[in-house]
Amino acid sequence: GQDMSQQVADPYSNEPKRHPALVIRSQKPFNAETPAELLTGKLYTPNDLFYVRNHLPVPAVDPAAYTLRVEGEGLRTIELSLKDLRTKFKRHTISATLQCAGNRRTEMSSLKDIKGTTWASGAIGNAEWSGVNLKDVLEYAGLDDRSETEAGHVQFEGLDSDMEGVCYGASIPIEKAVYKGADVLLAYEMNGRPLSKDHGFPVRVIAPGIVGARNVKWLSRIITSKEESQSHWQQHDYKSFSPNTDYDTVDWESAPAIQEPNVTSAICDPGHNTPVSTCEGTIPVKGFAYSGGGHSVIRVDVSADDGKTWTVAELSSVPAKRSRAWSWTLWQAEVPIPRDHVGSIELICKATDNAYNTQPDSVAGVWNLRGVLNNAWHRVKVQVQEE
Amino acid sequence: GQDMSQQVADPYSNEPKRHPALVIRSQKPFNAETPAELLTGKLYTPNDLFYVRNHLPVPAVDPAAYTLRVEGEGLRTIELSLKDLRTKFKRHTISATLQCAGNRRTEMSSLKDIKGTTWASGAIGNAEWSGVNLKDVLEYAGLDDRSETEAGHVQFEGLDSDMEGVCYGASIPIEKAVYKGADVLLAYEMNGRPLSKDHGFPVRVIAPGIVGARNVKWLSRIITSKEESQSHWQQHDYKSFSPNTDYDTVDWESAPAIQEPNVTSAICDPGHNTPVSTCEGTIPVKGFAYSGGGHSVIRVDVSADDGKTWTVAELSSVPAKRSRAWSWTLWQAEVPIPRDHVGSIELICKATDNAYNTQPDSVAGVWNLRGVLNNAWHRVKVQVQEE
Ligand SMILES: [Mo]
Ligand SMILES: [Mo]
Numbered sequence: 001g002q003d004m005s006q007q008v009a010d011p012y013s014n015e016p017k018r019h020p021a022l023v024i025r026s027q028k029p030f031n032a033e034t035p036a037e038l039l040t041g042k043l044y045t046p047n048d049l050f051y052v053r054n055h056l057p058v059p060a061v062d063p064a065a066y067t068l069r070v071e072g073e074g075l076r077t078i079e080l081s082l083k084d085l086r087t088k089f090k091r092h093t094i095s096a097t098l099q100c101a102g103n104r105r106t107e108m109s110s111l112k113d114i115k116g117t118t119w120a121s122g123a124i125g126n127a128e129w130s131g132v133n134l135k136d137v138l139e140y141a142g143l144d145d146r147s148e149t150e151a152g153h154v155q156f157e158g159l160d161s162d163m164e165g166v167c168y169g170a171s172i173p174i175e176k177a178v179y180k181g182a183d184v185l186l187a188y189e190m191n192g193r194p195l196s197k198d199h200g201f202p203v204r205v206i207a208p209g210i211v212g213a214r215n216v217k218w219l220s221r222i223i224t225s226k227e228e229s230q231s232h233w234q235q236h237d238y239k240s241f242s243p244n245t246d247y248d249t250v251d252w253e254s255a256p257a258i259q260e261p262n263v264t265s266a267i268c269d270p271g272h273n274t275p276v277s278t279c280e281g282t283i284p285v286k287g288f289a290y291s292g293g294g295h296s297v298i299r300v301d302v303s304a305d306d307g308k309t310w311t312v313a314e315l316s317s318v319p320a321k322r323s324r325a326w327s328w329t330l331w332q333a334e335v336p337i338p339r340d341h342v343g344s345i346e347l348i349c350k351a352t353d354n355a356y357n358t359q360p361d362s363v364a365g366v367w368n369l370r371g372v373l374n375n376a377w378h379r380v381k382v383q384v385q386e387e
Numbered sequence: 388g389q390d391m392s393q394q395v396a397d398p399y400s401n402e403p404k405r406h407p408a409l410v411i412r413s414q415k416p417f418n419a420e421t422p423a424e425l426l427t428g429k430l431y432t433p434n435d436l437f438y439v440r441n442h443l444p445v446p447a448v449d450p451a452a453y454t455l456r457v458e459g460e461g462l463r464t465i466e467l468s469l470k471d472l473r474t475k476f477k478r479h480t481i482s483a484t485l486q487c488a489g490n491r492r493t494e495m496s497s498l499k500d501i502k503g504t505t506w507a508s509g510a511i512g513n514a515e516w517s518g519v520n521l522k523d524v525l526e527y528a529g530l531d532d533r534s535e536t537e538a539g540h541v542q543f544e545g546l547d548s549d550m551e552g553v554c555y556g557a558s559i560p561i562e563k564a565v566y567k568g569a570d571v572l573l574a575y576e577m578n579g580r581p582l583s584k585d586h587g588f589p590v591r592v593i594a595p596g597i598v599g600a601r602n603v604k605w606l607s608r609i610i611t612s613k614e615e616s617q618s619h620w621q622q623h624d625y626k627s628f629s630p631n632t633d634y635d636t637v638d639w640e641s642a643p644a645i646q647e648p649n650v651t652s653a654i655c656d657p658g659h660n661t662p663v664s665t666c667e668g669t670i671p672v673k674g675f676a677y678s679g680g681g682h683s684v685i686r687v688d689v690s691a692d693d694g695k696t697w698t699v700a701e702l703s704s705v706p707a708k709r710s711r712a713w714s715w716t717l718w719q720a721e722v723p724i725p726r727d728h729v730g731s732i733e734l735i736c737k738a739t740d741n742a743y744n745t746q747p748d749s750v751a752g753v754w755n756l757r758g759v760l761n762n763a764w765h766r767v768k769v770q771v772q773e774e
Binding site: 152173175179180181240241242243244245255256258259260261262263292293298299301307309310311312322323350352354355356357358359360361362364365366373377 | 539560562566567568627628629630631632642643645646647648649650679680685686688694696697698699709710737739741742743744745746747748749751752753760764
């Protein structure tokens, strides 16, 4: 018995030390979010406070031995070392927000039970990423206009794998990688530092404007293909359905894999049940807003009277090219305290993006069995302290 | 007196005959919508039933004398006749939906008064458009990669003008016209017939996925430029604001000109206050759904019990390339009649697009002083006839 068990290496033996302020949602695999009050106020989330969403154990990678294999439809098969990536291709830096599709799941779970990692609103962060452009690497491997049209997808595989050796995988539509202005990176740096173990050392995909799950970490293989990734996470997870669809009735083929996430926002400060003073007549409220697909956030409205009146928030964001607003928008507002409040006030925020899409009022209409993409108006109850 | 008045030609002397089924919202300029029950069931809206949104009198155009002037940033100035357009450039055909930004304004007006044309939900239609690709014309006039980057916008001017000679004008971001896969047309045919007077004879812009107001009719001039159109309709109209913003407080510069409209849907059948029978146990419901920017509609949910339960509708649409879903989606559902209904039932529909954006629950949160882009859940009250 003892001999056998010693032969099975602990798949979680390579987990790194993590920042104690992270709110741990699961240990194995490790999932942890940034406390909301630490998210706001900084356009760039510090690396060690950035949410971690691992699907599998953190793989041990020897950077000297690392190779990235690039192959598939219309490509010659190539293998690139870290040095190849750093020397053969131009370095690019972009600012981009990553968000887990399950961010804000708790609001859905409290309505009706959901299987899945608990997330409040901190499974989101923004960073400056440096690396090489995926488009440059694909063209280096022979992708041209014709093969681009024939290959419909770019698949990514990670070095992380389960007990049976099945690795994490995902894909994105190829046009998102190759259009003029496409900013999909094979990133080796996060906020000016080499990627950490939790964030995909040595190389990860940064597909800006696309949901976290497709931004594959510990990248080992890129495959152009007619079909999208056949991985569990592409086919039978990270999709949303009608509120009345359950595990007995779900047809996974009937919904597309989440790519560009919907417009969302959250109040980060004050936190739930925080005491607030009425002596100024207003409550200072801060938060984030984000929309996928390069959409910019054009407005955030905040209400303290259940949506009867709205205060327009002041916005702050990293400058971005039009249609390439990959980063979130931080916001703050001084919201008038309604006269007729009793004891507590519910603060509400909602964002609007440049396609004038906005958030639905209530969670019930977007509730789904996986608890993903909850973008209902965010509500925070605060306790009023009379002066 | 009489001599003077005879010298002033009636600007509305060129108005065409219109189909008597159109619901007229304004005579001068002419604005009329398709009755909802005639919208559904046909993927292509018949030309003479297609909604008409004129901002100014219909101009008289002599096709033999017609010239289109193309000029601006990075271009040599050229003039093209109708024959030039038909012979010098490849003919392209696309299916695309046009929708007025004010569609569904009445639901907003009934909440709080709004200046602007009344529209129920029929200021939308889908057609097959044929013409030349704007990109081909711009390249013929000398647009290249460098000038494309320098010019930020493509402006369009119409032959329709007001009493002071100011013509209708609008613009779109240039990348929407020139990216690989861009389908912006200078269209001369609608559903296989030459454009009618009301729809822009002889040439109009079809900017698929972009709001009706930028699809300039009776096109006379195309201008590439660093700035967007300075027209009234681009700068001080066709923008949306926070519900509490009014004409005293509005800062027109603070919101972007509407381009790609948000996801929306409407119930076309049954109509408001229609009697429905309960003998089958379900109500057949039909309607349309649409999202701008080439987004496809992936799901429509219909409820007869105020959103407690939702029935997923069956969808029908014109086949489209990925990211280029320019046409609407028609849908139908058999919605179970709730047991506890009393006299009337409110039917609700909401659509979700492939970015998983969806419609807000209520009009109040998206109400705006111009009454544009109302995409709240659409609600229709029907009268139940017990069997
Ligand atoms: Mo995720
Ligand atoms: Mo319009």
